[in-house]
Amino acid sequence: MKRTFVLIGFFMIFSLAACGGNSSSGEKGAEPDDDGSAQFNDDETADFEVVSDDDFTEPAEEDAAPQTYDEWQNAYAKADAQAEQVQAPFVEANTNFGMKLFAKLNEPGENIMISPLSISIAMAMTLGGAGNSGTYDELMDFLGYKAAGFDDYMTLNEQFDFLLQSLTYFDENFELSLANSMWLDDAFRGGVNKTFVNDLKKYYGAGYFVKDFADSKTVGLINSWVNNKTKGKITEIIDEIDENTVMLLLNAVYFRANWMQEVDSEGDIESGYFTMSSGSKKQAQFFRGMLRERHYYNGQVGKNGMDIRMLAVPFGRHAASIYFFMPRDLDGSVDAMISEMAENGIGKYFDRVNGSCDEYCEFELPRVRFEYGESIKDDFSEMGLKKPFDWNYGFDGIVSDKLFISDVRHNTYFSMDEKGVEASAVTEVYIECGADEDGFNPAFFRFDRPFVFAVRDNRTGTLLFIGKVEKPEFD
CATH class of the missing domain: 2.30.39.10 (Alpha-1-antitrypsin, domain 1)
Known part of the structure; x- marks a missing residue:
């Protein structure tokens, strides 16, 4: 009997908060309401085409998994052809960054697991919103892409597209599924850059959800998405949404494989x-x-x-x-x-x-079985990333107002026994x-x-x- 090895790696939450809330600066960009919550300035004109309601759609259902021998051979050929397009410097940058973060997060005497793939995907989605601000250059340096020769963000997107396509149905003996999503506060749906939204959809297959962040039900919907994408292994990642948070970017990875022995x-x-x-x-x-x-x-x-x-x-x-x-x-x-x-x-x-x-x-x-979950924003800061957390620099590729990343979180689950493994x-x-x-x-x-x-x-x-x-x- 084959035994099963299952890994569930999970993901990053990027809370892009309008600057009426906490920031490293005392200046203002987005104007807070009387209750302190942030709102976009109506008198600013975006220099990009804003997204329309038609652009906020859930991704199409994935194609059915191959069933027959011939179908799987065709799937392997397609996946391997995409894998051949993934460049070694791109992989090396992701791997080196993931390993450095792993060493930074590691604590003596404690279990730990992270998913470098999940972290790289989430950071790449965030890069698309950095626009022409100093945030973009710092992120490219921090993630190692500039040193690897990837100055152009569209080339980077294409590499992630090749990688994600190569990981779709590339072995019938295990399941690997990746899911991305963007959650936007309904109050800000009219000011988001259409190119940013479309790139997330085109290259990362991201679903788009526009919800009222002031409604407590939204927390349940986000946790439900997480629960579904991790096959019930991670059931909750947030218990509330801060009043200044306007956007969440999520990535989830699920891996399940049969032991060869x-x-x-x-x-x-x-x-x-x-x-x-x-x-x-x-x-x-x-x-x-x-x-x-x-x-x-x-x-x-x-x-x-x-x-x-x-x-x-x-x-x-x-x-x-x-x-x-x-x-x-x-x-x-x-x-x-x-x-x-x-x-x-x-x-x-x-x-x-x-x-x-x-x-x-x-x-x-x-x-062995354990869960791991941390906010890694401070670790990123200690590793040299500063500007994305300071709204003076902003994410002008998403909105014309100043935004900053208020938190970055990563959660994983691992279980291994004679019947298989969940997580890593x-x-x-x-x-x-x-x-x-x-x-x-x-x-x-x-x-x-x-x-x-x-x-x-x-x-x-x-x-x-x-x-x-x-x-x-x-x-």
């Missing part, structure tokens, strides 16, 4: 201890699988690098894999390893594990040797110490999820 849910589960970074031990339940191909490596990456145990478990037709990384030394720090990987570039580690050895390998992973996790490993009755002597990886995991599209190199398992809780 058989996992015996009856006979291969055993109790054991997981040694956390503090040195204390936590009881855990471990399940086992076997790899029949070359997907593990022990050693350094780069000069003076830490010795690391690496393992890759492919899914389906090998278009995607989950990777596990753990310090080889029993006293090695997983947090130091994360910092090293961020500095060196995680792509080098993927390359090393994919070109290693031909021997069989057995592995054991712990049951990584285990630390050590290798033992053992022989069966026939003299077969496979390598043995047991992830019973803190480890990093990453889910990656092997065709383009896109990093879908990355996380750290520090405590194998399974409540």
Whole structure:
């Protein structure tokens, strides 16, 4: 029986708040009403065509999933053709940014998971609203796109379009769905740049929802959208909408995949201890699988690098894999390893594990389940992003008035057991040797110490999820 591996990465909320609310400046752009809520200035004339009610439409239903062998082969051909159009510098920029953010958010002794893919998509949608302000240049530098040679936003949009199309029905053995949406306060529907709205629809397939943000039911509608797009794994992301918030941009990613290896849910589960970074031990339940191909490596990456145990478990037709990384030394720090990987570039580690050895390998992973959710606005600021949070610079590609990002949030969910995985996790490993009755002597990886995991599209190199398992809780 095939076992299922499920990953749910989720997303960013960008609250673009009119500047009647909190800001880093004392000036005013949008005029507040008597009650303090922000409204657009009526005496300003936009230098762009504003959106009409006809432009606010929900996206069309997706095509039905392929059913027959021939239909899937055609789907693979289309997806792979799109993947070939995705440029390596674009992927490298997204991956490096995601890895740096992961290292920044990582806290010793705590579980974590983020989706670099989700974050990149949400940030790219926001870029489209930066217009000609200083916000645009700072965002392009911050995300690494300018250094990668993508000065033109339309070229960047095309790259995201190729990437998103390449991830549609690219393996029948797992499900990967991505959803984007823009939520606009009804009071501001008449002042939004039509080009911004149409680009979100054309390149990102974003749905558009115009609602009364003062109505408490809107919170329920947004949470319902989240619940639906994450298959019920993330049920709530907001409990209220600030009176100055005029727009939300959301992205959700859901990934579910079958294990390539058989996992015996009856006979291969055993109790054991997981040694956390503090040195204390936590009881855990471990399940086992076997790899029949070359997907593990022990050693350094780069000069003076830490010795690391690496393992890759492919899914389906090998278009995607989950990777596990753990310090080889029993006293090695997983947090130091994360910092090293961020500095060196995680792509080098993927390359090393994919070109290693031909021997069989057995592995054991712990049951684990956790949620992660943070506002990452302050982390962005500490990493050097300033102007998007200051309405003096604004987003003149969205409206003519001054807007700023009031919050950025990211939520994820992960669960892994012998039946499969939901979200993402990584285990630390050590290798033992053992022989069966026939003299077969496979390598043995047991992830019973803190480890990093990453889910990656092997065709383009896109990093879908990355996380750290520090405590194998399974409540």
